[in-house]
Amino acid sequence: MKDHISRRNFLKITGAGSVALGAAAATSGCLKRAGNNNPLSGNDNTSPGKMEYRNNPGNGDKVSLLGFGCMRWPMTKDKDGKDIVDQDIVNTLVDYAFKHGVNYYDTSPAYLEGQSEKAAGIALGRYPRKSYYLATKLSNFKTWTSEASKRMYRDSMEQLQTDYFDYYLLHAIGMNGFEGFENRYVNNGILDFLLEERKAGRIRNLGFSFHGTKDSFDSFLKLHDIYHWDFVQIELNYLDWEHAKIPRNVNADYLYGELEKRKIPVIVMEPLLGGRLVNVPDNIADKLKGREPEKSIASWAFRFAGSLPDVLTVLSGMTSMEHLQDNINTFSHFKPLSPEESGFLKETADLISEYPVIPCNDCKYCMPCPYGIDIPGIFKHFNKCVNDGFIARTKEQEDYNRLKKAYLVSYDRSIASMRQANHCIGCKQCIEHCPQSIMIPNELHKIDSYIERLKRGTLK
C-alpha cells in the first residue's frame, strides 16, 4: 500500500509535465490563502497547477523551484514539558508538499538542536530515496576537529536514513571571515574528506551557504577553480538585492551576478527575510495588496527570487499548512516578474529600507544567550512596533500616551521580565553567531534606553 502511494507520488512529481494545465490557468487568478482550514486535514484547496522545475546544469537534476526548508518544524511538548517536534504534523506537511511536487528538502544538524534532521529523516524515509533531493550541512560551528566534523557528517546520514546526500553544504561560511573557513574546513582536512566523498558519489553536489563580507565571498569564489563548487546558497530577496547591511553583508545582486558569471547554480535562502517581508508596515502591505488583492504578500517575494533564471530552488520554511499551500500555489502557477513588476518591487524595497527595523530573521543562532535574554523575541517585538507605527518620537506628540502604553504593555506580554533587554550585560558572545552581523548588544541597549525614556517620561 505504502509503495503504491509512493509510486503514485513519484510519478506525479517526475511526470508533472503530463498534468492538465487548462483548468489551472483559468482559476489561477482567484485563489485565496487557506485561512481557517484544519492544518491537519490536508484539504486540497490549491487549484491544480504545475510545479515549476529547474534543471541543474551540472547533473541534470530536476529540482522543484520551491524547496522545503526544515530549519523550523511545528513543535509540541512531550510529557516532561520539553519542546519536541510534532512528527504527525511534519509528516502531513511533507506528504502534502510531496504530493504537489516539492522535491528538495534542506536541513542541518544544527537546526532545532538536531531534532530537525531526525524529523525530516522520519518523514522522508517513507518515500523512495530517489524520489527527492536531500540537502544538509556540515554545521561544525563549535568544534572544528576532524573527528567531530566527520562524526557530524555520519550522524547526518544516520538521522536522515540515507547513505548519500544530494546537496551537501559547508554551513554559513564567511561569518568568521576567510580565517574561520580555513580553520573549520581546510586545516583540519575536512574539505579534502568531503571532496573524496563527492568522488565516491556519497555527495552528489558540494557547495556552501554564505553569510559575510564581499571580500570573503570573492575569496570563496576564487576557490571555485580548485574545488569546483556545484552550487552556492545565498541570502536573496528583493530587499537584500540592493539594501543589504553593508559592509558586514553583501547585496544579493552582487552575489547573484558573480555566481551567474561562473555558471554556478544558486540556491536561495531567506527569500522572506525570516518573515520580515511578510510582516511589513501597513503602507507597504497596502501597496502590495493594492496591486494584487488576492495574492499573498509573501508571493511577491517568492516570485522575485524565482524569476532569476540561475536559481535552482527557493527555500521556504513552512511550518503550517496555510503557508505551504500558499507557496505551492505561487510556484504551481509560476509567473516570472515582468520588468514593470520588478521596478515596482525595487520601489517597495526602497520604502521598506527606510524603516529602522533590526534586520533579525529570527534564526536563533545567537541563542541561548548565557544570561537568559530572549534576543530574537525582543527584536521581533521591536520590529513589529516599528511596522505598526508604535514608536513614539517625542513626548509632545499627540498620541504619545497611547504609543507608550502600547509599546510597554505589548513588551511585557511578549517577553518575560527576566529576559528583557535591560538584562543584557553586553558580553558580546552573541555577535559572532549572528548571520546578519547585527551588533546585538548595541541594539538591545538602544531598545532598553528607549524603554527607559518611555518609563521615565524623558523622551524629548
Add this chain to the structure above:
Amino acid sequence: MLKTIRRILAAFSFIFITLLFLDFTGTLQKWFGWLARIQFLPAIMALNLAVIIALILITIVFGRIYCSVICPLGIFQDLISWMSGKRKKKKMRFSYSPEKKWIRYGVFVLFAIALISGIHAFVSILAPYSSYGRIAQNLFSPVYLWMNNFLAFIAEKADSFAFYSKDVWIKSLPTFVIAALTFAIIFILAWKNGRTYCNTVCPVGTILSFFSRFSLFRPIINTEKCKTCHICERKCKAACIDLKTHKIDYSRCVDCFDCIDNCRFDAMEYRFAYGVKPKNGSSGNGGEHDLKNENSSGKLSRRAFLTTTAIAVTAATVKAGEKKIDGGLAMITDKKIPERKERLTPFGSVSIDHFYDCCTACQLCVSVCPNEILRPSVELEYLMQPVMSYERGYCRPECVKCSEVCPSGAILKITPEEKTAIHIGTAVVDYDLCVVNTDNVNCGNCARHCPAGAIRMLRKDPDNRESLRIPSVIEERCIGCGACENLCPSRPYSAIHVDGLKIHRTD
C-alpha cells in the same frame, strides 16, 4: 431614613477603600486616597491632629458613627452580619449581653503598651483598618488580579492594550496566613453575633467608646411609647440594648440605627440627649459576665496569633529556590534575598525607626507598588510591616506611589524630583560574584542603569587599555534604588546589593 443614610455612606467608604487596595494602577488614589487618611489609627500614627480631633468631635456629638460608616472592617462585619440575617429564622438573632470589660480593657491596655513600647506586630494585628487592608490585599486582591488577567488575556487576543496582566504572588506567607485567620475570625464572629469584635477586641472601638458614652446625640428609648416588644434588642448587632432595664450601653452602640428603623411604636429616637431629661437611657452597665453564649474572642485571637507564628516559622523553611525553564532560552535561577546590614525602607520614610513606628501594616503601599519591591516582613519584630527588596524589580526613579498612598505618615509624600535627592541605602559590590571576574566577560549592567551615576567601571588592570572593567560604587552618590542589584546578572545572589541607611540622607 437614618439607616439609609448610614448605609449609603458606608457603602461608599467600603467600596472605595477596597478599591484602593485592588487598584494596582494607582489612579483611584488621587480621588479617594483621603479615605485611608481619615482612618483613626493611621491618623494617630501620622500625628494628623486635624483628623484625630475631628473624629473625636464627631464621636462626642454623634456617637460611634465612625465605626458604622468609616471603618472598613466595621462595615465589612455589617455586611457579613446582614448576609447572616438573610437566613430564615435568623432575622432576630441578637440579644443583649453585658459588656466584657476584662477582655475589652485588657486588650486595650496591652495594645497601648505595645504601641508605646513599639511592639509593632501586636499593634498591627489589632489595628482594624489595617486588618481589613490585609484581608483586601491578601484575599480580595488575588481574585481581582485574576479577573484582570483574564481580561488581559482577552485583550491580548483582541490586540488591545486596555488591560495588562499582573503577577499574582504571595508576598509574605505569615501575613497571608494572619489575614486569612483574621478574615475567618471576623467572619465567624460577625456571622453569629454581629459587632462582637468591635465591642470586645477592637482598640479603636474602645478608645471611641470613652467619648461615645457622653455623646450629645444618641438613640434613646421613649419608655412611654415602648411596649417592651424586644424587637430593637433582637435587632441590635452591638448587643447593647438591655430592654429589661430600658438601658442602652452607649459605649458599644455604633449608631447603626437598626433599632430605630425596626421599632413599630416610634419608641426609639435619635436625638439630643441633654437638656430634655431623658426618662431612661444612660449607660447600661451590665455587671455580670455571661460567658455561656459568647465566644471568648480575646482568647480566640490570641490563639490565632500563636498559630500564625508557628506557621510562619515552617513557611520560611518550605520556600525553596524556584527555577524556570523554557525552550531555547537559558535557564534562569530566581534571585534570592541578600543579607543586608541594615533593612531598606521606602524613599520618604525618613528613617527606619520613623517608618516602623508610624506604620500600621495596612498594606496599602504593598498593594500599589508596581515594581514588586514592597512586601510584608516575616520577622516577628516587624511582622506584616513592609520591607523592601529588589529580587523582582527596583525602585524606579519616576515612581513615588507608596509615598502618595501612605495614610499613617510612615512614608511622607515626595515628588520624583525630591526622590533623586534622597539616599535610602548604599550599594556594595561583592567582587567574588561579579560576572566580570567569574565569567571573564564585559558587563557594566549596574553602571549602565544607575540613575545617580554612582557606579564607575574601572579597569581591572589599570595599565592595560583593553582590560575588562569592574564596578566601583561612589557611596556619596548612591541613592539605594536597587537598579544595580536587580539587573545584576549574577544569580541567585547579585554581585551588588544595597544596604539600607538607618537614617535616610537628603542632599
